[in-house]
Amino acid sequence: MDIKKKQNIEKQHISIFLMMMTLHKIVYLLLCICIYYTNASPPIEQVMDKLIKIISEEQVLKPAEYKFPQWEKKLGLYRSEVRLNFFGEPVQAELRKNKYINVFDNNMFATGWIASVLLETNMYGRAPKTIDNEHLSLAVDAIETFHDHNQNESSVPLMTFWSQTYNQTTNAWESTPDNLRDLIADLDDNLERLEDILKVLGIKNIAQLIDRIRSTSEGLKNAFEIPPDFDDTYLNIGLGVQLKLLQDKYPSLYFRWLQTNSNMKKIIDLTLRYSYRPSSPYLDQNTIDPRTYFWMRDFIRDNPQAIIVTTWAQNITEVRTAAQKCIRMPFNLNNVDVTVGANVVYGITSAIMYDLLDFKDYFNQDMQTLYLSTASLIAWSIKNSMKNRPDLAQVYYPSHYNFLWYGSRTLFILELARHQQKVVPDVFNRVYSLLSDTYRSDVVKFFQDNVRSDKSSYDDFLGVNDTNIFGKSEPTGEDRIFSTAQTVNILIASFTYLDGNTGKLKWITDGPQIDTIKIMVNNSISWLLDNIFKYQPFNCFFSGSVKGFNQLPFWYPANFYQYLNGTTLDPDHFDTKTQSLVDSIVGVSGYIDETSYERMISEKHFNISTPTTFNGYNSPGAEFPFWSSQPYTHSVTLLALAQYNNLDK
Structure with missing residues (x-):
C-alpha cells in the first residue's frame, strides 16, 4: 500500500473518530438537557394556573343534604373538614390522614379566608385572575348566612363560625355544626353500618376509632352551642374592605355586602362590651378563663389598664340565661386567643385606613386602648414564646405559622400607609413600632431556629411524630406545604411594601438583613415549586380549646x-x-x-x-379533633407564589 493511500485511510479513521466524539457529546448534551428539564421546577405561572383550578373545584356548586354517609354541603362554601389528630405508627397515622375519615364542615372561617386570600393574591401579587365574579358572589352569599340573627338591630356585622337555625321552643337562633350534630345524633343507629364501611375501605383499628369518635362526640356536644365570635366578625370586616377596594373588578358585591353589614357603631360597641378589662370593678369585664390568666398574667401585671379583645360575644350575665337557650361560651366563660386578636387588629386597621363607612368615627379612646393593648399582647406573646404555653395562648388556633401571618398582615398595610403618607391615628404608629420590631427580629429568628435541615421548608405538628412499623421516626409533613407557604407570606408582608407607581412589591430597605430574607424566601419558593403536589395539603386552622x-x-x-x-x-x-x-x-x-x-x-x-408544662400537640392519649381545609392551603401557597412573582428583585 502506497504512502498516500495509507494517509487517506488514516484521515478517514480520524474523521470517523471525531464524528463519533461529536455525536457522543451531542447525545450527552441532549441527555443532560432532558435530565435538567425532568428535574427542574415547573414554571411558576404553570403552578399558579393549576392551583387556581384546584381551588375552584373545591367550592360547593351543587348543595347536598345530610344522609349518612353523604354530608350536607352548602352552596358557595369551600371544602373544610374535621379530622382527629392521631399520630404514631402507620395504623394510627392512617386514622388522621385517610381521605375517608373526616367530616365535611360548613363553617364561615375557611371560606372567608379562602375568598380573602384569592382577592389578596391579585391585589399584591402577579398572577392570573384567581376568582371570577360568579364564584366570588357565591362565596359572599354563603358568608352572609353566618350573621348572628339574635341581634335586635339591623345590619350588624356580628358573625358566627357555624350558621344558625331557629329554635321555636327557646325563641332563639342556635349555632351548630350540622354534619357533626347529625352524625352524633345518629351514631348509635349507624354504628354497624359505619363499621361495615370502614372494613370495606380497609381501615384498621376500627374499634379504637369508634371509641375515640364516641368520647370526642360527648366532649363536643357542649361546644356546639357557641355564641358569635370576634374572629369571624373581623374577618368579615376585612373582606368588606377588600370588596370596597376592588369595586372596579367586582362592581356589585360591595354594595350587596353593605346591605347586611353597615352598622359599624354597633359592632364597635359589642367589641368593647365583651372585652377583657382586668382592672375593672365589674365581673363581666374582669373575669377570664383560668387558662388565659395562667399564660398571660405577667402581661396583665405590667398592663393593668389594658383592654383586650376576647373570643366570644357573650359575658357572664348573659350566659346565665342564654345557656338555657343553647347559646353558651365553652365552659361558660370568655378567653383570650392571640390569633383572634391578630384578626381583630387587622380588621380595625384596614377599616380605618380605607374608610369603611363610618367605622373610624367610633374609634374612641377605649377602642384605641383595645387596639394598642391587643397589639401589644401579640408582640409580647411572640417575644416571650407564648410563655411556653401555645396550647393556651392559641387556644382555638394551634397553627403558629397561621397566627404569625395574621399578625404580619397588619404590619404590611401599616408599612404601606407610611409610604403612601396616609394620615392615620397616632396609635397606629405605636402599633407599627411594636410589630415592625417583633416581626423583623423575633419572628425571623423563629424561622431560622425552626427551618428543617434542607434550609427551605417548615413543619408545624401534623405528622411530625409519625413512625414506621419498626418505631423509627418517619415524619409525613402534612402541614409542610401550608407552613412553608405561610413563612414566605410572613416574610414578604414584614419586609416589603406595594409601590403605587409600579405595582411591584419592593423591599423596605437594602442591607445584610434583607439579603438574608431574600435567601430564605428564594429557598422556600424553590422548595414549594418542587414539592407543592408531593405532600398532603393539610393544615390545622381551628380546633376545640381542649387538646387532652x-x-x-x-x-x-x-x-x-x-x-x-x-x-x-x-x-x-x-x-x-x-x-x-x-x-x-x-x-x-x-x-x-x-x-x-x-x-x-x-x-x-x-x-x-395544675398542668404547668405543655408537651406538644402530639401527646399520647390526647388526640383531638382539628379543622383542616385543603383549598386554604392551596390559596396561601398561591399567594406566596404570586407575591414572589411580583417582587422587584
Whole structure:
C-alpha cells in the first residue's frame, strides 16, 4: 500500500473518530438537557394556573343534604373538614390522614379566608385572575348566612363560625355544626353500618376509632352551642374592605355586602362590651378563663389598664340565661386567643385606613386602648414564646405559622400607609413600632431556629411524630406545604411594601438583613415549586380549646367558682366523677399577686394538680379533633407564589 493511500485511510479513521466524539457529546448534551428539564421546577405561572383550578373545584356548586354517609354541603362554601389528630405508627397515622375519615364542615372561617386570600393574591401579587365574579358572589352569599340573627338591630356585622337555625321552643337562633350534630345524633343507629364501611375501605383499628369518635362526640356536644365570635366578625370586616377596594373588578358585591353589614357603631360597641378589662370593678369585664390568666398574667401585671379583645360575644350575665337557650361560651366563660386578636387588629386597621363607612368615627379612646393593648399582647406573646404555653395562648388556633401571618398582615398595610403618607391615628404608629420590631427580629429568628435541615421548608405538628412499623421516626409533613407557604407570606408582608407607581412589591430597605430574607424566601419558593403536589395539603386552622385532659380549665388556679344559677361552687368538696361541671363558671377575677398565685399553682384544683408544662400537640392519649381545609392551603401557597412573582428583585 502506497504512502498516500495509507494517509487517506488514516484521515478517514480520524474523521470517523471525531464524528463519533461529536455525536457522543451531542447525545450527552441532549441527555443532560432532558435530565435538567425532568428535574427542574415547573414554571411558576404553570403552578399558579393549576392551583387556581384546584381551588375552584373545591367550592360547593351543587348543595347536598345530610344522609349518612353523604354530608350536607352548602352552596358557595369551600371544602373544610374535621379530622382527629392521631399520630404514631402507620395504623394510627392512617386514622388522621385517610381521605375517608373526616367530616365535611360548613363553617364561615375557611371560606372567608379562602375568598380573602384569592382577592389578596391579585391585589399584591402577579398572577392570573384567581376568582371570577360568579364564584366570588357565591362565596359572599354563603358568608352572609353566618350573621348572628339574635341581634335586635339591623345590619350588624356580628358573625358566627357555624350558621344558625331557629329554635321555636327557646325563641332563639342556635349555632351548630350540622354534619357533626347529625352524625352524633345518629351514631348509635349507624354504628354497624359505619363499621361495615370502614372494613370495606380497609381501615384498621376500627374499634379504637369508634371509641375515640364516641368520647370526642360527648366532649363536643357542649361546644356546639357557641355564641358569635370576634374572629369571624373581623374577618368579615376585612373582606368588606377588600370588596370596597376592588369595586372596579367586582362592581356589585360591595354594595350587596353593605346591605347586611353597615352598622359599624354597633359592632364597635359589642367589641368593647365583651372585652377583657382586668382592672375593672365589674365581673363581666374582669373575669377570664383560668387558662388565659395562667399564660398571660405577667402581661396583665405590667398592663393593668389594658383592654383586650376576647373570643366570644357573650359575658357572664348573659350566659346565665342564654345557656338555657343553647347559646353558651365553652365552659361558660370568655378567653383570650392571640390569633383572634391578630384578626381583630387587622380588621380595625384596614377599616380605618380605607374608610369603611363610618367605622373610624367610633374609634374612641377605649377602642384605641383595645387596639394598642391587643397589639401589644401579640408582640409580647411572640417575644416571650407564648410563655411556653401555645396550647393556651392559641387556644382555638394551634397553627403558629397561621397566627404569625395574621399578625404580619397588619404590619404590611401599616408599612404601606407610611409610604403612601396616609394620615392615620397616632396609635397606629405605636402599633407599627411594636410589630415592625417583633416581626423583623423575633419572628425571623423563629424561622431560622425552626427551618428543617434542607434550609427551605417548615413543619408545624401534623405528622411530625409519625413512625414506621419498626418505631423509627418517619415524619409525613402534612402541614409542610401550608407552613412553608405561610413563612414566605410572613416574610414578604414584614419586609416589603406595594409601590403605587409600579405595582411591584419592593423591599423596605437594602442591607445584610434583607439579603438574608431574600435567601430564605428564594429557598422556600424553590422548595414549594418542587414539592407543592408531593405532600398532603393539610393544615390545622381551628380546633376545640381542649387538646387532652391537661387543657381543661378547671385544673388551673382560679378565684371565682359559681354555678350558672349564682350559687357558690366549692372545688375542694366536689367529686368530678359523680358531679358535673357543665353548668359551672370557674375563672379568675381581677389580678392575683404572683406570690399568692405561685402558691395556688402548687395546690390541687378539683383534686387535680395544675398542668404547668405543655408537651406538644402530639401527646399520647390526647388526640383531638382539628379543622383542616385543603383549598386554604392551596390559596396561601398561591399567594406566596404570586407575591414572589411580583417582587422587584
